[in-house]
Amino acid sequence: MFVPFTSPDFDKFPDALKALLEENESSIKSLLQEKKRDYRSFVRPYMETFEKVDLFFTPLAHLNSVENSKRTQQAYEASLPLLSHYHTKLSQNRELFEAFSQITGEDRAQQEVVRQELRDFRLSGVDLPEKKKKRLETIDLRLSELNNHFSQNLLDATNAYELIIEDPKDVEGVPESDLELAKTEKEGKTVWKFTLQIPSYMAYMTYGPNRSLREELYRAYVTRAPKNQAIIDEILRLRDEKAKILGFDHFSELSLATKMAPKDEAVIGFLNELADAALPHAEKEVEKLQALAKEDGIEELESYDVAYYSEKLKKRDLDFDDEMTRPYFEQGRVLQGLLDFVSELFGISFEPVDVPVWNEKVKVFDLQERGETFARIYFDLEARKNKRGGAWMNDWQTHHEDEKGAEHPASAFVVCNFQPSTQATPSLLRHDDVVTLFHEMGHAIHHLFSKVKERFVSGIHGVEWDAVEFPSQFLENFAYERSVLERFARHHETGRPMPETLMRKIKQSKNFLAAMGILRQIEFALFDFMLHQKLYQGDEIQALLDTLRARLALIKPPSYNRFQWGFAHIFAGGYAAGYYSYKWAEVLSADAFFACFDSGRIRTDRMDGYKHYILERGASEPMQELYREWLGRGPDPKALMKLYDLVDAR
Template identity: 50%
Template sequence: MDRPLPFQEFPNMPLRELADTVRAEVSRIRGRLSDLLAQKSPRYETLVSPLNDLLQELHLDFTALSHLNSVKNDEESKKNYSDVLPIVTEFYSDLGQNEELYEAYTQIYEREKSALSQPRKKVLEDGILHFKLGGVGLPEDKKKRLQEIQLSLSDLDNRFSQNLLDATNEYELKVESEDDVREIPESDKELYRNSDGTYTFTLQYPSYISYMTYGSNREKRKDLYKAYVTRAPQNGNLIEEILALRDEEAKLLGYSDYAEYSLATKVAESPRKVLDFLEDLGKKSKPFAEREFRELSEFADTLGINDLQAFDMAYVSEKLKKRLFDFDEEETRPYLEKSRVVHGAFSFFRKLFGFDFERVETAVWDPKVEVYSLKVGSEIVARVYLDLEARKGKQGGAWMNHWATRNRLSEGIVLPSAFVVCNFPPSKEDSPSLLKHGDVVTFFHEMGHTLHHICAKVEEPPVSGINGVEWDAVEFPSQFLENFAYEPEVLRFFAVHYKTDREMPVSLVEKLKATKNFLAGLGVVRQLEFGIFDMRIHSGKHSEEEVQKILDEVRKEVGVLRLPAYNKFQNGFSHIFSGGYAAGYYSYKWAELLAADAFFSFLDKGIFDPGLAENYKREILEKGGSENAMALFRKFLGREPEPKALLKLYDLTV
């Protein structure tokens, strides 16, 4: 039946009730699983599909609970999420170790594979691999230990994230002198000015980066920087525990280390291949970064800063950009008002892909959250929630969280939905949210993930949308889309002055594009530091001191900026310690190669080439994780990816 079912509404109930609902669903699925496994000759239709439908129901409620813990964090959300997390973790661990279920999946695959659709085949193949990674076939004592490890890791990940959020919320920098904020744009000063005429800056990113970029008092920049890079020192001990448990988990499953275990579900063949890729890119990029740092240091001398430090980088870089390009990013902000950016981006997606976005009123978790239906023609195919402004109690950074996944039930089609979360400058009644261009890039990035999930036509949830996509390819659609945010043809859709309605002047658009790769070498080597560090620390278990030593070695090898000894970046590296990127941070660069190649293909043919856009929709967006990511890329462009595209993207070629 092709009738779309009504969208699930965001739950408007006490968190305790939502947590109780999750507990009840776990119990219900355990009971139903016994019934499903009692079948004498199970088939895909009678076992796999019903189980996946049940798991989707659990996913909806648990995602709502975990989402609220990230975007509306308080003592109640912490408690309810922390109480339920071990129950859900144990359930999935039990599921992954269920020998009977593994046998049933294997039998169904062997019996039905010639008749199964490609998505269903991929569901079973991925499922069988995950059973092996879950510990199927291990002796009972090792299974038990594996489950204990997974429960502990789940708790440690949550504590790592909560420590970071608490530390971010607790710190405030008071600035009393007007002279110390004289260079800060008036729009930002308005946001951080107190009623008594003083200013308060925090570690929430819009506030932090505002002072680091424009703050006139060098000592205060240093204080703010030090607070940022020394957040959550207790996470150092957690890292040691996390690495030890991950290493033990990998060895229990027969892998030499966690890096090798992590790559079992990725496109990359081995940790050595990944490190070769990153280290080679580092060798090619470092000379550019060194030259940029010399230029930056020489310019800093003219400002009276003769020992350029990490806490000077954003401030000096902004001034050098202004000198070289006669460009001040602040000039662009009146042209990048948040609502116009959102609706302009939607117009761009309409012209490129034929999508429409229509505002709807429905239940949300904060008054500033906006909800849109995605339409193709007159048909509603998905829903998107936008939570874009920073506020207290909200986790920093930006992400897309998929909620519902496209699925076919007997009563109709479940349509997909997703949450887009960013931390843009908060709007007030008398002042809108004016974005930096980097914020626009971030929004395009997260919408790339979102379109990948909600444009799915696959109706098998484990491989629909972003589900089932290899982790080192999942950033491809997001990085692909963000590149368009610099193009003059795209900027015209939204770069309009919020007061005068005048388009951004051509001269400013040209400067914006010209600055795209300003200090690109330094940016690339910084990302490579993170990726190499991530792979190396997952080569075994390491003490807190050894982790620091590895990081120092990587910085010396790849980086060019001298960082102070107190910089404990690793304690805030939530991507790999609480965000799913463990031994996988390299995927940003790995996927960026695909993204760059695809982007240049569009530029070469013209951004709005209908054939290329249709290919991208059909082979990448609509198929999601139903086939190997590299196979889909080859179908999309009809060839292998071009390795030179990545360096070309950053102008790091001679």
């Protein structure tokens, strides 16, 4: 039942995709001609056409991110107009809309499918005059192209830069494992090359002793892809126009139409309230950093100093350095430990399988419950040149039941950019990397554990965007707990367990400079949301960001900082007017964590309920209702303050 991963024949794109879409259109036309229209005979086969597209196209989109090349780019870009036209045509089809209007689902999941479909038809302009429909189609196509161009510009700019360091004094203090990866030769002598790929970039920003070189690297990072400024302007114009065509005052209102947050004021109020709680703590944190920098003769702490002095302060105050953890977190052992932990939490198992993959370092496992295989997961965890930066989970197959009653399994990809392994050195993770892996695994099991029979609300499909981070944040909280770490934290050379003192320091470091981190996320979230509350263009965008930084950035970034050029979440991803979702969902994840983990002990009854009500039921009901069914109450906002030790902030 699993579709094997095979590299697409790039030369057949877009023709093969076009043929599939035409076949789907013919199937849908036949469905509309049937006089009998009930859920099983109409909606189920309609949803199956979407699964066919995902099964066919997802491998290409995936390869364009993880093994990017001219061939993947050309095939991907040639496909975008076809997909955009196809989905717009369906979403604006009045006959389809009327067919769904006549159908009543037999259970809560089916009813939710119908509700969401009718909502999405309206949000796609199904009721609009033909001229406006055509304009929406043009906008959607152009936006998909612009998102891709933004992402490609960022990848190209990241790969184009390198900093060559020749003086050994300028790399003193940089961990040996990072130096080994940076080491290269120039004119017969050893030098060190640092790039803008995150493992390399963060290694020098965190440990590099030469302040001028840190600034040089930082400047290159925050001024990447200047071509993206024009793309940003056009994206914002098109989003604003789209919202107005659909009857909204601005794009943020359109964005909230499919989210938990009820209105703009709720989002802005939530973020400002959290900022007010964090500010007093952040001011004290900055004072400590500034005092430490002054000991080195630095009178004014700059953005390119923050990671360096944060690490020094952590070392001084907690006697803790992230590099102390790296020898204990060999990638393969961490992954196996995570799989074992998830297996015990939820009563399943992961079985390694030998199947086709796109890179020799990819690992694949089948998920089994009571001896039956129900899902498959692919892990691609190491950084490489032609791989998009960051970490993400991408769904491929979705668990569902088709019109004939046949059950289809789920599959997903987990992608990270950890320090790559070499013949001489294994891939060793910092604890932050361990947290990232737990986070993405939380997304994956949300998709893979689904037992929902209806594809459109199964797994992560149909989940409100400001709730979708809940399961990922929930799982990452366990990555700080001793009872979890001791499962896999062993020295990669000696096999000795991580000392208890070091595990305690990891837990203590969880909220180290946490208020500064919260303010940074709020700055991003407010910038994103306010950017979509009216039309900003050109210098107005930077002016908005500067205004927010005046209040929230206690260490002001240099005037050359153009963070927005690299803000892929909102200009190349799905987070436009939705970046606040990370903090919104964290209210749920914090409350859920405290409900399930009490005084170092996992409450199995609560965890069983979490699996049943949250993970297995996808979007068969709105998240607020599923949460209330699980715990008998809504989420407690105070849990977020408790998670960050900000209870006494005011």
